[in-house]
Amino acid sequence: MFCILALFFLSLIYIYMPKITYNTHDNKTYTIEVQNGLTVMEGAVQNDIPGIDADCGGGMACATCHVYVKEDWFNKLPKKEDGEEDMLDMAFEPKPNSRLSCQIIVSNDLDGLEVNIPSKQT
Amino acid sequence: MNKTDALIIGAGPTGLFTAHQLKLIGLNCEIVDNLNKIGGQCIELYPDKPIYDIPAVPECTGEELTNNLLNQLKPFDIKFHLNERVEQVKKENDNWLVKTSGGNSFQTPNVIIAGGVGSFEPRKFSPKECEKFENKSLFYSVKNKSVFKGKTVSIFGGGDSALDWAIELSKDSNVNLIHRRDEFRGVQATVDKMYELKKAGKINLFTKYQIKNVHGDKKLESIDIIHENSEIQSLKTDYVLGFFGLIMQLGPIANWGLNLNKKTIEVDTEKFESNQKGIYVVGDICNYPGKLKLILSGFHEGALAARACFKLARPNEKYRFEFTTTSTNLLKRLGKKE
Numbered sequence: 280m281f282c283i284l285a286l287f288f289l290s291l292i293y294i295y296m297p298k299i300t301y302n303t304h305d306n307k308t309y310t311i312e313v314q315n316g317l318t319v320m321e322g323a324v325q326n327d328i329p330g331i332d333a334d335c336g337g338g339m340a341c342a343t344c345h346v347y348v349k350e351d352w353f354n355k356l357p358k359k360e361d362g363e364e365d366m367l368d369m370a371f372e373p374k375p376n377s378r379l380s381c382q383i384i385v386s387n388d389l390d391g392l393e394v395n396i397p398s399k400q401t
Numbered sequence: 402m403n404k405t406d407a408l409i410i411g412a413g414p415t416g417l418f419t420a421h422q423l424k425l426i427g428l429n430c431e432i433v434d435n436l437n438k439i440g441g442q443c444i445e446l447y448p449d450k451p452i453y454d455i456p457a458v459p460e461c462t463g464e465e466l467t468n469n470l471l472n473q474l475k476p477f478d479i480k481f482h483l484n485e486r487v488e489q490v491k492k493e494n495d496n497w498l499v500k501t502s503g504g505n506s507f508q509t510p511n512v513i514i515a516g517g518v519g520s521f522e523p524r525k526f527s528p529k530e531c532e533k534f535e536n537k538s539l540f541y542s543v544k545n546k547s548v549f550k551g552k553t554v555s556i557f558g559g560g561d562s563a564l565d566w567a568i569e570l571s572k573d574s575n576v577n578l579i580h581r582r583d584e585f586r587g588v589q590a591t592v593d594k595m596y597e598l599k600k601a602g603k604i605n606l607f608t609k610y611q612i613k614n615v616h617g618d619k620k621l622e623s624i625d626i627i628h629e630n631s632e633i634q635s636l637k638t639d640y641v642l643g644f645f646g647l648i649m650q651l652g653p654i655a656n657w658g659l660n661l662n663k664k665t666i667e668v669d670t671e672k673f674e675s676n677q678k679g680i681y682v683v684g685d686i687c688n689y690p691g692k693l694k695l696i697l698s699g700f701h702e703g704a705l706a707a708r709a710c711f712k713l714a715r716p717n718e719k720y721r722f723e724f725t726t727t728s729t730n731l732l733k734r735l736g737k738k739e
Contacts, residue, residue, distance in 0.1 A: 334518045334664065336685075341518075368559045368560065368581060368586065369524055369645045371524075372527050372611070373611075374629075
């Protein structure tokens with residue numbers, strides 16, 4: 280019985296996927312379950328959410344996966360690595376809450392994260 | 402009109418190695434690239450960043466990889482057409498007629514697109530009004546610096562281009578330098594020099610500001626810049642320069658009748674041919690099930706596309722597979738045997 284219960288809870292943990300909400304510029308909202316370990320950019324691209332181009336494929340080399348992170352989430356995210364701020368200089372209309380979505384790795388801690396997609400990437 | 406066995410669009414690593422493969426099997430080729438230098442994304446986006454996944458090369462930078470590929474091309478005579486964008490690709494009997502922005506035209510049975518994610522174009526200002534002044538009083542590169550003499554120039558950006566031009570133009574112009582944050586990503590010595598000039602009153606520095614709008618009827622008169630805290634300042638200015646790096650745009654490729662999937666082109670995995678006979682697509686810009694955007698994949702794709710070119714370029718000959726270790730033919734082409 281214990282084993283079955285344990286398995287049940289384990290599987291719950293295993294299938295549990297954090298939900299990420301993407302708001303597009305034209306006021307459409309997509310809430311998607313994204314597997315732990317994927318990036319917020321990959322979550323969008325794999326689910327065909329419009330507005331995130333990710334030209335370089337996640338290499339922090341192009342600034343076309345730029346998003347605005349909802350204010351209350353911004354400080355909860357792991358800090359930017361060197362280079363991300365430099366790339367953000369090139370992004371379309373960057374703001375203080377701008378991030379490159381390829382640099383945000385999804386984990387259970389990010390369940391409920393909400394990002395706004397800019398009107399364009401270039 | 403240039404006649405060639407194959408025309409390669411894109412001088413990045415994939416384009417360069419594809420040229421090697423074409424020359425090795427005895428075909429001519431020429432290469433066109435929109436950038437003014439060879440190396441594609443490797444040279445434009447990460448010349449100094451190390452790459453660790455090139456087979457048999459434990460570590461090299463984008464620039465080193467480009468130089469090594471060029472060294473590998475030394476035995477061959479290959480014509481590069483830099484600073485030219487391919488504008489048109491049109492079918493003409495059994496050939497493709499290709500025209501570039503530099504006025505060159507090519508007649509070839511084979512076109513190999515090795516275009517990365519398209520051509521690099523400068524990133525532009527977001528306010529729509531900016532377009533009105535583009536190439537008149539608002540520029541994304543400097544062609545003739547003498548026009549700025551004695552004028553007020555507002556420069557936007559935080560990298561080396563913005564800093565270098567701010568320093569250079571501060572000699573004879575009134576310079577405003579505007580950047581979205583406090584840190585600059587230029588070389589430290591350049592950043593120091595800029596701060597020195599700022600102290601001396603030669604450069605007016607505005608940080609945490611971005612462009613809000615431009616004003617002027619026929620001539621640019623002033624710009625509004627907006628601070629992070631929403632405060633707006635108006636600056637009188639004669640010229641505006643923006644240095645936000647380059648962005649990759651698919652550009653005219655979208656109009657050549659190819660099957661597109663987002664910003665990539667669909668190909669088969671035998672010849673890496675598109676839906677148009679004689680147009681092959683290799684490297685980051687091609688798409689097929691399982692496609693990896695790795696440089697090593699581009700090399701493989703180029704090698705196969707080159708063999709496919711042989712058939713159209715030499716319809717009456719049979720291609721024979723050979724190794725560089727043993728083939729006299731290949732060794733001759735490589736200049737290793739008389």
